[in-house]
Amino acid sequence: MPSLSTPQRELLLAELGSLRRFCQSLSGSASDADDLLQMTVERILEKGMPADADAVKWAYRVCKNAWIDELRSREVRQRYPQQMAWDSDEVPSAEESAGQERALEALTAALGKLPPEQRLALTLVAVEGKSYAEAADILEVPVGTIMSRIARARAQLLKCREAPEWE
Template sequence: MNDMLHLVEPVIPALRRYARALVRNRATADDLVQDCLERAVRHWHARREGDPRPWLFTILHNLAVNQFRRSARRGKHIAIDEANEDDFGQDAVQEQKLIYQDVLDKLARLPEDQRAVLLLVAVEDLSYADTARVLDIPIGTVMSRLSRAREKLQQEIEGTADGAPKNVVQLRSMK
C-alpha cells in the first residue's frame, strides 16, 4: 500500500489538470479524478510493472469518455427551478435529415474505389496505412483516391460537379 501511495500521489496534480481540460468544470473534474483513483486502488494488482502514470491517464480518459457518452444520451441537465419554456422545446430535424440524405446521395455517386477510401478514412477513422491494408492497395493510392473523392464530393455539394455552377443560367450571346 505504501509503494502505491508513493507512486500515485505525485501524479494526482497532473490527473486533475488533464481532467479539468477534458470536462472544463472543476467539481466534475475532481469527481473524475476520485473515480480514477478509486478504480486504480481497486485494480492495482492488475497493472503492469513500471511507471503507473500512463495507466492512470488511461483510466481517467476512459472514465471521461464514458461520462461524455452518458451525458450525450441523457441530454443536458437543467434544474427545474432554473428552466424556462425554451429549454423544453426542440428544433425541427427535417432539414438536417434532408441534408444528410443529400450527402448520402452525393456520396453514392462517387466511384466505388474512391467511396471505399473516403468511408474508411473519414467515417471509420482508419489510418492511411490501415486503409491500404484493408483494400490491399499502396498508401499512395489511398492518398490520391482520397484526394479525388474529397474534391469530387465537394464539387457535388457545391453543385459544380460538371464544371459550371448548377444555379447559374448560361446565356448565349446574340450578334
C-alpha cells in the first residue's frame, strides 16, 4: 500500500483537532486522547493509505480500530465504573460551577460505560457533527444501525443523567 501523499498529509493535519476531540470522547481523558491520536497517526503512516482513499474517513476508521484494540488489550472500560461512583468528600467550594463540572465529569463517565459501538456512533454524530451517512461509512454499518445506536446511547445517558450525581 502506498505511503501518504502530500495532499493526504495536509488533509490529516487540518483534521487533527477534530480527530483529537474524537479521541477525547472515546478515551475519556486528555492524556489518553493524545496517546490515542498519536497511535492513530503512527498506524496511518506505517500502513499507508490507498491513493484514492478519503483521508479523513480513513483516519477516523483507523482511530476507531486503534481505540477498540486498546479497549480489548487494556480493558480500559473496567476503569470507568469507579469514576461513576461519586465521592461525596470531593464537594467543590464554588458550588454552581463545580456542579456544572461534576455534570460533565458524570457525563464523561457515563459515556465510558456505553457499549463501544454506541459510543463511536454517538461521538461521530453528536460531537463531531458527522451525518448518519458519514458515520455509517466510517463505522462500516448501515445508516439505520447508526440511528438506533445513537438513540440507545442517548437513552442510556439520560438514565444516568437522572442519577443524583448529575444534578
